[in-house]
Amino acid sequence: MRIFQKTNFNFIRYRKIAYGFSIILLVTGMVSLVVKGLNYGIDFRGGSEVVIRFEKNADVSQIRSVLDAAGVSGTLKQYGMDRSFLLSTVFQGDTGQLKSLVSNALNDRIKGNHHEIVRIDAVGPSIASDLKWSAVKALLASLFAILLYVGFRFEIKFATAGVIAIFHDILTVLGLFSLLGGLFTFMPLEMDQSIIAAFLTIAGYSITDTVVVYDRIRERIRGQKPSEYERIFNESMNQTLSRTIITSGTVLLSVFVLFIFAGPAIRGFAFAVFTGILIGTYSSIFVAAPLVYDWLRLTNSSVRLRGSKVS
Amino acid sequence: MKNKRFNLFLIAIVTLVACWSLWPTWRDYSLSKQLDSFASPQDSLKYALTHREEIENARKKSLKLGLDLKGGMHLVMEVDQVDLFEQKAWNKDGKFAAILQNVRAKAAQSDARVIDLLSAEFRSENIPLSRYFYDIRNSNQEIVTKLEKESEEALIRAKEIIRNRIDQYGVAEPVITTQGSRKIIIELPGVSDENRVRNLLKGTAKLEFRLLREPEEMVRTLDRINSYLVQNNQNRVAVQGSPVADTSAVAKAPLPPGAKPAEPVTMQPSAKPLYDVIGVFQNGTAYTAEASKDYVVTLLHRSDIEALLPQDSELLLAAKPDVGKNGEKLYSIYLVRKAPELTGGVITEAKATFGSQGVQPEVLMSMNSEGTSKWARITGANIGKRIAIVLDGAVYSAPVVQSKIPSGSSVINGIGSLEEAKDLEIVLKAGALPAPVRIIEERTVGPSLGADYIRAGMLSLSWSFCAVSVFMLVYYKKAGIAADIALVLNILIVLSVLAGFNASLSLPGIAGIVLTIGMAVDANVLIYERIREELAEGKSVITAVTQGYDRAFSSILDSHVTTLSAAFLLYTYGIGPIQGFAVTLMIGTSASLFTAIVVTREIFHLLLTKNLMSDKSFG
Numbered sequence: 001m002r003i004f005q006k007t008n009f010n011f012i013r014y015r016k017i018a019y020g021f022s023i024i025l026l027v028t029g030m031v032s033l034v035v036k037g038l039n040y041g042i043d044f045r046g047g048s049e050v051v052i053r054f055e056k057n058a059d060v061s062q063i064r065s066v067l068d069a070a071g072v073s074g075t076l077k078q079y080g081m082d083r084s085f086l087l088s089t090v091f092q093g094d095t096g097q098l099k100s101l102v103s104n105a106l107n108d109r110i111k112g113n114h115h116e117i118v119r120i121d122a123v124g125p126s127i128a129s130d131l132k133w134s135a136v137k138a139l140l141a142s143l144f145a146i147l148l149y150v151g152f153r154f155e156i157k158f159a160t161a162g163v164i165a166i167f168h169d170i171l172t173v174l175g176l177f178s179l180l181g182g183l184f185t186f187m188p189l190e191m192d193q194s195i196i197a198a199f200l201t202i203a204g205y206s207i208t209d210t211v212v213v214y215d216r217i218r219e220r221i222r223g224q225k226p227s228e229y230e231r232i233f234n235e236s237m238n239q240t241l242s243r244t245i246i247t248s249g250t251v252l253l254s255v256f257v258l259f260i261f262a263g264p265a266i267r268g269f270a271f272a273v274f275t276g277i278l279i280g281t282y283s284s285i286f287v288a289a290p291l292v293y294d295w296l297r298l299t300n301s302s303v304r305l306r307g308s309k310v311s
Numbered sequence: 312m313k314n315k316r317f318n319l320f321l322i323a324i325v326t327l328v329a330c331w332s333l334w335p336t337w338r339d340y341s342l343s344k345q346l347d348s349f350a351s352p353q354d355s356l357k358y359a360l361t362h363r364e365e366i367e368n369a370r371k372k373s374l375k376l377g378l379d380l381k382g383g384m385h386l387v388m389e390v391d392q393v394d395l396f397e398q399k400a401w402n403k404d405g406k407f408a409a410i411l412q413n414v415r416a417k418a419a420q421s422d423a424r425v426i427d428l429l430s431a432e433f434r435s436e437n438i439p440l441s442r443y444f445y446d447i448r449n450s451n452q453e454i455v456t457k458l459e460k461e462s463e464e465a466l467i468r469a470k471e472i473i474r475n476r477i478d479q480y481g482v483a484e485p486v487i488t489t490q491g492s493r494k495i496i497i498e499l500p501g502v503s504d505e506n507r508v509r510n511l512l513k514g515t516a517k518l519e520f521r522l523l524r525e526p527e528e529m530v531r532t533l534d535r536i537n538s539y540l541v542q543n544n545q546n547r548v549a550v551q552g553s554p555v556a557d558t559s560a561v562a563k564a565p566l567p568p569g570a571k572p573a574e575p576v577t578m579q580p581s582a583k584p585l586y587d588v589i590g591v592f593q594n595g596t597a598y599t600a601e602a603s604k605d606y607v608v609t610l611l612h613r614s615d616i617e618a619l620l621p622q623d624s625e626l627l628l629a630a631k632p633d634v635g636k637n638g639e640k641l642y643s644i645y646l647v648r649k650a651p652e653l654t655g656g657v658i659t660e661a662k663a664t665f666g667s668q669g670v671q672p673e674v675l676m677s678m679n680s681e682g683t684s685k686w687a688r689i690t691g692a693n694i695g696k697r698i699a700i701v702l703d704g705a706v707y708s709a710p711v712v713q714s715k716i717p718s719g720s721s722v723i724n725g726i727g728s729l730e731e732a733k734d735l736e737i738v739l740k741a742g743a744l745p746a747p748v749r750i751i752e753e754r755t756v757g758p759s760l761g762a763d764y765i766r767a768g769m770l771s772l773s774w775s776f777c778a779v780s781v782f783m784l785v786y787y788k789k790a791g792i793a794a795d796i797a798l799v800l801n802i803l804i805v806l807s808v809l810a811g812f813n814a815s816l817s818l819p820g821i822a823g824i825v826l827t828i829g830m831a832v833d834a835n836v837l838i839y840e841r842i843r844e845e846l847a848e849g850k851s852v853i854t855a856v857t858q859g860y861d862r863a864f865s866s867i868l869d870s871h872v873t874t875l876s877a878a879f880l881l882y883t884y885g886i887g888p889i890q891g892f893a894v895t896l897m898i899g900t901s902a903s904l905f906t907a908i909v910v911t912r913e914i915f916h917l918l919l920t921k922n923l924m925s926d927k928s929f930g
Contacts, residue, residue: 002930096510146873194892204876208874273826
């Protein structure tokens with residue numbers, strides 16, 4: 001079976017449209033980040049979270065009023081799709097106290113609907129800032145490592161364009177998180193450690209797709225005149241289009257399964273990876289390679305590539 | 312040809328090792344299935360007893376489930392280094408207290424090292440560290456190094472003591488590690504009574520025997536504080552942190568007989584502000600009601616109040632309330648000497664029992680020889696006086712010394728329940744922590760949610776495997792079979808490496824495997840697409856396969872290296888659950904390099920030599 005027979009898209013010619021699209025995506029995201037900000041999870045915000053599950057269906061507002069009456073301050077939301085609720089409060093050093101307070105209030109006031117506290121998380125403010133810093137460090141370090149590796153395997157122009165594409169992907173997802181954060185009860189889209197894991201996965205994967213395209217360009221560009229570059233870039237991208245789509249497709253398939261089945265704890269992560277890979281696939285074709293092309297064209301230089309193997 | 316045989320050999324070895332490593336997991340699973348299948352508990356017990364060794368072996372070597380899947384507690388505790396440094400300092404004065412106050416505030420906000428904050432604070436005040444620490448001749452740098460060493464040792468000691476406590480309490484397979492300069496990470500799978508564990512862990516267990524001041528001294532001190540408060544009240548309308556509700560609650564509570572009657576609360580500043588919240592018996596013992604306890608504690612710890620106490624003295628509250636005549640809870644207040652006569656370091660053995668009347672739980676302690684002789688001397692010299700038994704700053708009891716105790720035995724009573732007495736026994740045996748510890752992160756997952764997570768994880772695993780493998784079959788036909796075999800082997804390798812290295816599988820770990828399923832076939836996709844291209848150019852199947860593998864290799868290597876490095880950094884900087892994800896992703900990516908390149912190639916080689924491949928085989 002084949003999805004793409006022989007394609008002949010002129011990617012380079014329409015690259016300006018793609019640039020425009022990307023800029024709109026990024027700017028929208030940035031505006032939302034500035035105006036609306038991000039929804040931080042307790043990993044980065046610090047605080048306590050209690051997940052309460054009821055035996056039968058329960059009404060959010062009823063539980064909320066019961067907890068209010070008991071003096072539990074905090075917000076209560078539906079958690080996932082089953083009869084579970086998430087209570088988040090400021091950081092409580094003694095979670096035992098919080099648990100018994102919640103438990104007693106619910107036992108007293110909501111009769112005939114047994115509840116169970118299935119999860120308690122408490123993150124102190126100092127550790128929250130710790131987690132935030134190590135997340136930023138991990139992201140920067142991985143981008144730098146990728147820059148080094150691709151720079152070593154190809155050339156600095158290719159590497160830089162690849163890293164720009166990664167930035168593009170991660171910032172777009174970040175913008176989406178800000179834009180859609182808190183809109184859906186089944187996925188709150190909070191920034192937490194798992195989203196940082198998602199970003200690193202996106203970074204690693206975005207460059208995978210980009211490298212496939214680069215690899216083909218490298219194979220074909222050797223010894224060619226700069227005037228031929230446009231044709232070579234286009235042909236290379238068309239030749240690798242099918243594998244770019246299919247490799248991304250298999251990953252998207254499994255991430256989609258994760259999104260559907262793995263439950264609310266993983267949903268935000270799955271959403272981030274899914275959109276990230278989608279954007280990453282787009283950017284490897286429409287951002288990374290065209291950027292290299294423009295760079296080569298503007299500096300009027302020819303490519304000196306390392307490591308290309310011709311057999 | 313020799314090379315090929317080596318590859319086949321390698322594949323066989325890897326498969327065998329993977330199966331061998333996963334065998335106990337399978338046995339464990341089928342054995343527990345078997346145990347569940349018995350009709351009566353007697354039968355299953357009998358079976359368990361006869362197969363005990365096998366069951367235990369399988370369990371020990373099987374794939375461990377993470378805290379989130381099994382249910383349990385993940386705790387991060389922080390050693391209070393500010394307190395530790397305070398202990399190390401000498402000739403402390405108001406200035407020192409102010410500096411430490413600043414350091415404490417800053418340390419709570421940032422994750423910078425406390426020692427750096429401390430030395431920065433001293434530098435900005437232009438005071439050499441040697442004024443308070445170690446020897447006056449030491450340079451700042453020397454003192455910082457010494458304090459650093461102290462805090463390192465304190466962290467290790469705290470970890471050991473916490474391990475002791477947990478071991479004594481009895482948790483299966485606890486994991487206790489240190490992180491950075493002041494954190495201890497504790498993982499306790501399958502803990503059911505979180506509250507008890509929390510209490511067990513957070514107490515410093517600093518046991519002290521302290522002499523009580525004379526009752527007259529106590530009465531005089533309280534009077535002094537009272538008149539000071541009266542004076543101050545002229546200036547201040549309300550004492551800070553004293554809600555009106557507090558005092559009124561006490562005023563309403565009927566006082567026990569023999570106590571000085573408390574003044575009714577009036578709206579204007581009270582004439583006896585202290586006695587509104589504290590009652591005094593005629594024999595000179597003071598107490599406060601439960602409602603005003605917090606207020607009294609903050610009041611008594613104010614530095615201006617502490618200055619009114621007699622030299623080298625301290626006011627402490629009882630750990631447990633006495634029940635008054637009308638059922639109200641009253642906490643006794645004790646005026647004790649600051650310097651302990653004896654500390655918990657001499658305790659060698661502790662045992663929780665019931666007291667002589669058989670209802671009150673208590674903890675019996677015995678001391679080492681040094682402690683015994685000291686204890687004999689102390690008790691001998693203070694017959695008729697009271698000695699308070701203080702644990703973590705709270706007085707458990709303050710018995711009157713009846714006679715000299717030569718045996719080195721002592722007893723803590725005034726304990727609420729036997730369970731609590733048992734916990735005391737544990738912490739006393741394990742020894743005191745070098746500095747207080749605080750819980751700064753806690754994640755608890757109940758077993759029912761863990762079961763849900765397992766179900767969700769298994770569903771995702773099987774569905775993504777089905778989806779991806781069916782896609783490969785449909786898209787690449789016969790070549791898809793090879794990719795699917797490689798995929799199965801890949802998952803097998805990931806699980807077996809986890810089991811073999813005693814790592815545990817968590818929900819993020821499962822997510823990592825699911826993601827690996829999607830990524831592992833990528834290498835095959837790259838190769839197959841290349842082979843299709845070669846075939847389209849009219850090459851023979853054998854040449855196309857060989858060249859496809861050779862030419863796709865560079866892309867595959869690049870993409871795997873980048874994914875691996877991202878996963879590796881995630882593992883390095885990530886904490887807890889994220890590391891589980893990073894580990895499975897790393898193993899999965901490395902494994903796919905092997906399965907996609909070596910295994911599938913070997914399968915094609917086999918098929919090609921048997922003439923089972925044609926140019927149609929790649930879809």
